Amino acid sequence: MLEFVSQPWPWYVAGPLIALTMFLLLFFGKNFGVSSTLRTGCAIGGAGKINDFFDFNWKSQIWNLVFVGGMVVGGFIAATWLQQPDPIPLAPDTVQKLQEMGITNPGEEYLPSEIFSWEGLFTLRGFILLVIGGFLVGFGARYAGGCTSGHAISGLSDLQLPSLIAVIGFFIGGLLMTYLFLPLILQL
Structure with a gap:
């Protein structure tokens, strides 16, 4: 390194x-x-x-x-x-909540092996997060006429109203996933 x-x-x-x-x-x-x-x-x-x-x-x-x-x-x-060789500095509350959701070593690696590994893929939560989530991201990008980078960086800098609407939708979806769906999925 x-x-x-x-x-x-x-x-x-x-x-x-x-x-x-x-x-x-x-x-x-x-x-x-x-x-x-x-x-x-x-x-x-x-x-x-x-x-x-x-x-x-x-x-x-x-x-x-x-x-x-x-x-x-x-x-x-x-x-x-x-x-980065050092652990990721996470707030103690975040570490505790992630451990409660099944992530054993939060902050030790950027991609938790409970989710982002071949073993994790063949679990119900891994399948939901990686396969179904990937499909939904692809479908959403096509349905919205572009991805987050295209709308948030290019579309907003070009002052396009559809990009503003898409970015607002991305943020709402991200908040719903983070606070509502992800805790439920990680408990599987």
């Missing part, structure tokens, strides 16, 4: 970089969003012959595929070499 990566970038560095990226995307007439890369991937695979939704000039979206590929490579690099 590399020791120089002990803190995230401060807001006054990361925020302007995000704003600069959005300005450049808007300037060049591009929209930012990760869920649209699935449509591009399907179009590359020939799905445009089956459904008109996938019949578009996918070559104009190659930059988005490169971006998502960079996210995958960056995630691998971060998980392999840039992990």
